[in-house]
Amino acid sequence: MSVEAAQADRLVRGVGERSVPALARAISLVENGRDGYEEILSALHPSVGNAHRIGITGPPGSGKSTLIERVVRIYRDRDITVAVVAVDPTSPFTGGALLGDRIRMESLTLDPGVYIRSMASRGATGGLATTTREVCDVLDAFGFERVIIETVGVGQSELAIAGSADTTALVLVPESGDGVQVLKAGVMEIADLYVINKSDRPGADRLVQEVEVMLGIRRGNAYRHVGPHHGGLAGRTARREPDDGAGTAGWAPPVLKTAAAKGEGTEAAIDAVDRHRAFLESTGLLQERRRARLAQHTREVVNRALSTLVWERWDGEAVLAAGLDDVVSGRLSPYRLARNIVADLQEERGHGG
């Protein structure tokens, strides 16, 4: 057994035995794409799939981190273990904020039922979304009951990350007209619930109304009532129409008000997350979403493997270097050079295989 394989084996056992150092080491290997990281993930795969993954996204300054901190504390009061993966570079979890915030966050990590990890957003082997999903897999396999993924809801890849969770919450604040702009640009569609944070500030009710209008929950001041449907959904009074076809039929995303810094509304937000989870389970959508996520993940792993093959194992870089002068001078296009590289690779394989 190679050194890497022996180490991978040890780490997999360590994660299975809930060793925190093994967990930290396994995540680092995965995050940095070190030798053997796919073997580790492969060995952990049968243990993955129990955590409820919650994506929390929103513009910078919307108070996501404070909200998450509160949510974590409430989960802990309920004796539920939680991991937080911070992909937001402006998050206090990743070091992007005031020292006071950061210290408050870090105090959480003294609790063994909490694990906080920030993703280095550069240098991920196969794209940030793929690597983040793999880090969540490790945390899931370790046994965390909730995995919260914090991203900043403006960028493409960050949205994709939040959108691949089981339940996605979009956090907005009254003063951010920007947030509403982002909404209009289609960010909305990914969210299963909307949280208007800092709702003790002026404009909160107006924002709630704007969001509800955008969701089609209300038009002007006219509510449309529909009955409760699916177990656990009693009491909700409206549904989005027309259905967006994205597998959310029957779920009307609630718009909630919180003031996380004061602890207001956070319990209700957690209840909504739990209701969404119950909804996904009772309708079979949870299984469906996970299936789609696994298919997508497999595609990304294949693409990454092919890329590694051509650029690291075979001589793609050498062929590229040999042709680059001609590309720069305009004699050769990047497309012809690319075709040569792919052809060489196939040729090589044809002989080798």
Place this chain on the structure above:
Amino acid sequence: MSVEAAQADRLVRGVGERSVPALARAISLVENGRDGYEEILSALHPSVGNAHRIGITGPPGSGKSTLIERVVRIYRDRDITVAVVAVDPTSPFTGGALLGDRIRMESLTLDPGVYIRSMASRGATGGLATTTREVCDVLDAFGFERVIIETVGVGQSELAIAGSADTTALVLVPESGDGVQVLKAGVMEIADLYVINKSDRPGADRLVQEVEVMLGIRRGNAYRHVGPHHGGLAGRTARREPDDGAGTAGWAPPVLKTAAAKGEGTEAAIDAVDRHRAFLESTGLLQERRRARLAQHTREVVNRALSTLVWERWDGEAVLAAGLDDVVSGRLSPYRLARNIVADLQEERGHGG
């Protein structure tokens, strides 16, 4: 000649003859990855490389679009042609803002020396960054002297897009403490100049100072002066230290104040962009950056070709579908399934080739 090849041929000739309908059609084919789009790009490649590409990025609400509108008008006064590629979903150019803004922007498009295009940020064949670069290539080949790329400076991919321009400007506004958070998170490094927009509002000077401190231009109130260096840089008084090694040695990113809505400071911003261009040219960095960009682009084209090969031409999807039940149940890991798909593909090729 196939229908696609004949059409591609016609479009390439049309772009060469500066036909705007051909340009629009070529961009659409490229953006949507339609049959023959790589042939079009390949044929246009010898004509690419004359435009100065300017990335303009910043948080939503920083007034990027107003600034760009002013910049475009000034360029037109100087008889320079300009294309704008808006990747920012919150931009008025892409329809994410107030109607009044949008109409003002659209009035620009009556001028044949201006071309405005917003990127649909979903469904790009090979990643948003690659496709955006290709759209810029078409505009460059068409003959636009400046190609401005507007992105929202928070997301990963959006930063990568702005960072692949020849000159990148980061726009901030006094009221956005968020902007500074983003800065701290490392966004800073990508910019060649910093624009404090809406600088008629309170806090502008403080923000200028904060940015300068972060850039190492000043520490507290102590300036470090260094002499002017490299042609065209006279009058600038400070340089970043230590050098970040990213090929910007000798260029001290200026921090400029604008109030674009009032037309203040925009001429100076353009002058700084031109100075940066002159700097890149005189030091050979322009050629170096373009070479690196072409190498990276070729890598992305190869990766895209391999992905197309496995998922569209061969039976990758069928193998995936056949194994997915086992992946969902945990009997098979996505990594083993991926390995099977890659192996099957190689096997196939070994026989076929």
